[in-house]
Amino acid sequence: MAVERYNAKETEPRWQEVWSERELFRTHNDDPRPKYYVLEMFPYPSGRIHMGHVRNYTMGDVVARYKRARGFNVLHPMGWDAFGMPAENAAMQNKVHPKEWTYANIATMRKQLKSMGLSLDWSREIATCDPSYYKHQQRMFLDFLEAGLVARKTAKVNWDPVDQTVLANEQVIDGRGWRSGALVEQRELTQWFFKITDFAADLDARLDTLDRWPEKVRLMQRNWIGRSEGLLVRFALDPATTPAGEDTLEIYTTRPDTLFGAKFLAVAPDHPLAKAAAAKAPELAAFIEECRRMGTAQEAIDKAEKLGFDTGIRATHPFDPDWQLPVYVANFILMEYGTGAIFGCPAHDQRDLDFVNRYGLGNTPVVCPPGQDPATFAITDEAYDGEGTLINSRFLDGMTIAAAKEEVARRLEAETRGNRPVAERKVNYRLRDWGISRQRYWGCPIPVIHCANCGVVPVPREDLPVTLPEDVSFDQPGNPLDRHAEWLKVPCPTCRAEARRETDTMDTFVDSSWYFARFTDPKLDDAPTDPEVADSWLPVDQYIGGIEHAILHLLYSRFFTRAMRRADLVGLDEPFDGLFTQGMVVHETYRDRAGNWVQPNEVRIETEAGSRRAFHVKTSEPVEIGSIEKMSKSKKNTVDPDDIIASYGADTARWFMLSDSPPERDVIWTEEGVQGAWRFVQRVWRLVSEVAEAGKGSGDVGPLPLRRAAHRALAAVQDDIEDLRFNRAVARIYELANAIGAELQAGKGASATAREATRILVQLIAPMMPHLAEECWRALGQKGLVAEAAWPEVERDLLVEDMITLPVQVNGKKRADVTVARDADNEAIEAAVLSHEAVKRAMEGRPARKVIVVPQRIVNVVA
RNA sequence: GCGGGCGUGGCGAAACGGUAGACGCAGCGGAUUCAAAAUCCGCCGUAGCAAUACGUGUCGGUUCGAGUCCGACCGCCCGCACCA
Numbered sequence: 001m002a003v004e005r006y007n008a009k010e011t012e013p014r015w016q017e018v019w020s021e022r023e024l025f026r027t028h029n030d031d032p033r034p035k036y037y038v039l040e041m042f043p044y045p046s047g048r049i050h051m052g053h054v055r056n057y058t059m060g061d062v063v064a065r066y067k068r069a070r071g072f073n074v075l076h077p078m079g080w081d082a083f084g085m086p087a088e089n090a091a092m093q094n095k096v097h098p099k100e101w102t103y104a105n106i107a108t109m110r111k112q113l114k115s116m117g118l119s120l121d122w123s124r125e126i127a128t129c130d131p132s133y134y135k136h137q138q139r140m141f142l143d144f145l146e147a148g149l150v151a152r153k154t155a156k157v158n159w160d161p162v163d164q165t166v167l168a169n170e171q172v173i174d175g176r177g178w179r180s181g182a183l184v185e186q187r188e189l190t191q192w193f194f195k196i197t198d199f200a201a202d203l204d205a206r207l208d209t210l211d212r213w214p215e216k217v218r219l220m221q222r223n224w225i226g227r228s229e230g231l232l233v234r235f236a237l238d239p240a241t242t243p244a245g246e247d248t249l250e251i252y253t254t255r256p257d258t259l260f261g262a263k264f265l266a267v268a269p270d271h272p273l274a275k276a277a278a279a280k281a282p283e284l285a286a287f288i289e290e291c292r293r294m295g296t297a298q299e300a301i302d303k304a305e306k307l308g309f310d311t312g313i314r315a316t317h318p319f320d321p322d323w324q325l326p327v328y329v330a331n332f333i334l335m336e337y338g339t340g341a342i343f344g345c346p347a348h349d350q351r352d353l354d355f356v357n358r359y360g361l362g363n364t365p366v367v368c369p370p371g372q373d374p375a376t377f378a379i380t381d382e383a384y385d386g387e388g389t390l391i392n393s394r395f396l397d398g399m400t401i402a403a404a405k406e407e408v409a410r411r412l413e414a415e416t417r418g419n420r421p422v423a424e425r426k427v428n429y430r431l432r433d434w435g436i437s438r439q440r441y442w443g444c445p446i447p448v449i450h451c452a453n454c455g456v457v458p459v460p461r462e463d464l465p466v467t468l469p470e471d472v473s474f475d476q477p478g479n480p481l482d483r484h485a486e487w488l489k490v491p492c493p494t495c496r497a498e499a500r501r502e503t504d505t506m507d508t509f510v511d512s513s514w515y516f517a518r519f520t521d522p523k524l525d526d527a528p529t530d531p532e533v534a535d536s537w538l539p540v541d542q543y544i545g546g547i548e549h550a551i552l553h554l555l556y557s558r559f560f561t562r563a564m565r566r567a568d569l570v571g572l573d574e575p576f577d578g579l580f581t582q583g584m585v586v587h588e589t590y591r592d593r594a595g596n597w598v599q600p601n602e603v604r605i606e607t608e609a610g611s612r613r614a615f616h617v618k619t620s621e622p623v624e625i626g627s628i629e630k631m632s633k634s635k636k637n638t639v640d641p642d643d644i645i646a647s648y649g650a651d652t653a654r655w656f657m658l659s660d661s662p663p664e665r666d667v668i669w670t671e672e673g674v675q676g677a678w679r680f681v682q683r684v685w686r687l688v689s690e691v692a693e694a695g696k697g698s699g700d701v702g703p704l705p706l707r708r709a710a711h712r713a714l715a716a717v718q719d720d721i722e723d724l725r726f727n728r729a730v731a732r733i734y735e736l737a738n739a740i741g742a743e744l745q746a747g748k749g750a751s752a753t754a755r756e757a758t759r760i761l762v763q764l765i766a767p768m769m770p771h772l773a774e775e776c777w778r779a780l781g782q783k784g785l786v787a788e789a790a791w792p793e794v795e796r797d798l799l800v801e802d803m804i805t806l807p808v809q810v811n812g813k814k815r816a817d818v819t820v821a822r823d824a825d826n827e828a829i830e831a832a833v834l835s836h837e838a839v840k841r842a843m844e845g846r847p848a849r850k851v852i853v854v855p856q857r858i859v860n861v862v863a
Numbered sequence: 864g865c866g867g868g869c870g871u872g873g874c875g876a877a878a879c880g881g882u883a884g885a886c887g888c889a890g891c892g893g894a895u896u897c898a899a900a901a902u903c904c905g906c907c908g909u910a911g912c913a914a915u916a917c918g919u920g921u922c923g924g925u926u927c928g929a930g931u932c933c934g935a936c937c938g939c940c941c942g943c944a945c946c947a
Contacts, residue, residue: 005901219867220942228946253947266947306945337946344947350864351945430946550942607889659887660875668875672888679901680887686902731877731886738886745903807882812928814882852927858881862927 006685008649012771016117024787025119027075029521029533036072037537038064039516041545041553042079045105046086049112051585051631051669052546054641058654058768059582059663059726060544061118065767066721068119069791075537077519078113078120080106082129083443084508091474098442099470102129112642116650117770119787124522128511133518134444135465136528137510141447142458143567144194151193152456155435159187164478166439186292191437192446192504196559200225200429203558212578214664217550224551226430230254231409232339233423235265235315238324242313243276248417249315249327252338252428256412257404258345260393261366263356265315265343266308266328268335273327277311284309284329291331306355307331318412318422319394330355338428350383357381366393367401434556436507441472441480443505451492451499460493466501479503512553513560516540517570527569534570539577547581554579580724583666585657587637589626590614597636598623601643605671628668639669651769652678658726658768680734681772684765687740688776691758694749703753709739710757711798717764718791726768733764755780760792808833809860810842818859826853833859
């Protein structure tokens with residue numbers, strides 16, 4: 001019987017229309033069912049979706065559709081991370097307004113996403129560039145300001161003197177601006193900061209509770225926060241050598257145990273003591289200036305040698321009034337960390353060792369590794385930072401490192417210098433406050449006003465939003481807001497005098513730090529969230545996105561959750577309960593004879609004698625097949641989702657994305673793989689059609705093995721989807737399809753069992769290939785939509801067999817199989833095993849010394 | 864340099880410490896066809912006619928039994944990078 005081919009192109013839009021008309025994926029906040037919030041990282045509207053989006057959103061959609069079938073009230077929204085630089089770049093290059101460009105891109109991408117058949121609640125769509133979104137962000141800025149979570153302070157930035165703009169670190173290439181090519185300067189600008197460091201301890205501690213996050217991401221965050229326990233030590237400075245007004249130097253150390261190995265103290269070039277000392281020492285001032293210049297060339301830092309300059313200042317060792325240490329200014333000390341000053345113990349710190357070896361300050365080992373003789377243990381080029389026993393350290397000798405740290409802290413805490421203790425225990429963090437100021441147009445305006453009389457004044461809440469003016473031009477360098485006289489001018493809210501608006505806009509990471517909360521009630525006008533609604537949905541049960549956001553986006557969102565909690569906008573601890581980071585989509589690269597990259601759709605692959613060769617479609621010239629790389633425009637190894645959907649359909653693209661590789665690993669996009677997926681689509685359709693046709697006849701129950709296979713597949717697939725192991729689920733589905741196919745081959749397609757197995761097959765593919773599943777559902781004569789159908793129940797009884805086949809090993813090598821009753825006791829199994837011919841042969845007449853029976857799994861005979 | 868991860872057929876990959884290679888891709892053989900495409904059936908780690916032997920980066924260990932656990936090494940990938 002001839003079955004018509006499945007026509008995805010015709011079918012897919014039809015079902016999308018049906019879902020949309022019935023508002024199947026519209027979620028209601030008052031739905032009484034248990035909630036499930038699945039979210040994929042929302043896209044930047046760059047113009048068109050790419051394969052990475054297809055993979056990301058397919059995974060989320062499988063979870064959403066599966067959870068819906070399991071009876072959850074699923075929230076699965078979509079929006080746009082719509083502020084950012086590319087819109088301004090487009091404005092400069094193409095003379096199109098950022099807003100116009102952005103919304104045109106959104107329209108294109110929305111259409112593309114809809115063609116994928118994603119079960120999204122489009123009624124909750126948001127765009128961060130819309131005043132109805134960012135006005136709440138401005139309100140929260142004011143909330144945070146009141147709560148003391150916002151700071152205004154100076155910070156070093158990369159300044160491009162030609163474009164007159166601040167550059168992100170990754171926009172500085174070899175010390176030059178990526179666009180202008182101008183030498184980038186380090187400038188001190190007054191900037192707005194969110195005080196994320198206020199939450200450093202909690203952000204660190206609560207990582208332990210995120211057990212549904214990848215360990216890797218937690219580790220990256222932990223390293224980024226960089227908690228360290230140490231000691232703040234105050235060194236007395238010799239007045240004879242020290243500039244007036246200075247008498248103490250505070251240093252931070254995590255190795256107070258090595259205090260007797262100290263050879264010098266060092267401060268950062270921009271440390272106040274360095275500046276004070278430089279005032280009367282021109283050479284020192286010149287050295288400091290040199291350090292500052294070296295700082296600008298980012299790349300140079302890697303290779304920079306440890307340089308220092310003796311200030312002439314002498315400090316007194318806290319345990320010995322007669323022991324003086326020189327104070328250096330050194331280029332490797334960071335003002336931003338700790339106190340910007342250290343004591344150097346060269347024997348046990350590589351940087352300090354490099355430093356003293358250059359300046360001839362010597363070293364004294366104070367920790368002796370186990371098994372080494374303290375009398376002869378010496379350090380030359382390599383510092384020792386391992387465990388050991390204290391030596392050369394007076395009262396610390398013989399102690400462990402931990403004991404010595406404790407002893408030093410205990411003694412110095414008890415002593416005082418002036419009215420303060422000589423030392424204090426201090427927990428330090430590497431994490432810095434989050435600078436949110438951007439000297440850019442296309443971002444959320446920071447709602448403050450600068451008044452000559454009153455200083456910085458917040459914009460009154462009733463005046464929000466501060467909207468971006470639309471009549472701006474990008475024909476000059478710099479921020480258009482700075483040039484917009486009319487927009488800038490505003491009366492001071494306090495004294496009514498003429499004042500000036502803040503022209504900095506917010507980092508776009510701010511926009512994406514709370515969108516997941518906004519989705520819970522996206523139309524709410526008078527507040528960012530309804531705390532009750534937000535708390536009913538949050539945390540996000542499953543968040544899915546790229547590993548590239550492992551640190552910043554996720555950390556900022558965690559900060560925002562805490563800050564919003566302080567402003568009574570949410571009541572939760574952590575925003576994302578489950579996190580999954582998916583791998584990239586990669587593809588072969590191709591180059592023609594001239595070395596130009598060639599796009600995959602311009603390449604024809606031929607296989608000859610087992611080797612693959614590529615040719616240009618138009619010219620038929622040979623093309624070199626290169627390495628497999630992340631899809632990128634520069635290497636032209638991209639595949640356009642639109643093309644794939646047009647030629648194979650969305651279901652094929654979705655299926656391939658799920659089938660080949662584990663989801664956290666990169667997936668290689670291949671033409672053969674897509675065709676394989678497409679063949680499977682056709683095969684399912686054929687199986688279903690044949691079963692549908694045959695099924696009209698007999699009411700025969702049918703064979704048990706197929707029932708078992710169907711329910712085994714069902715049980716396995718649901719477990720796999722719960723664990724996001726889509727590739728395994730796909731394999732199980734193939735197995736079931738194979739089993740049904742064999743049944744049809746045997747002419748038993750008319751049985752009730754075949755129909756049941758086929759119905760289960762359709763339900764298993766429904767989260768992955770929803771359009772095909774609907775078409776099959778209807779062909780099988782099922783009522784309603786498969787997208788609305790409840791997930792089938794596993795019949796547990798079918799998962800256990802009456803007779804089981806156990807593999808038999810002799811001395812660890814497999815020699816035979818025995819089939820026994822499932823509930824056979826060990827004696828019976830042993831008897832069956834030892835009488836087996838192949839087992840006897842393998843035992844070569846030796847007696848069985850021991851028989852290990854692992855219930856339901858295996859038997860091992862030790863002979 | 865520090866931290867983390869990963870090494871399994873021609874390829875993507877499976878495998879609660881228990882039959883290594885499920886499932887897919889590619890390939891090979893056959894059926895169908897005037898022929899092809901599509902489809903269906905079979906084979907498909909290496910060596911061997913076979914019985915069998917050997918096989919999860921290398922070397923060692925634990926165990927009745929190791930791809931899986933432990934130690935050392937080799938290779939690749941990622942993150943951080945003067946954080947005291």
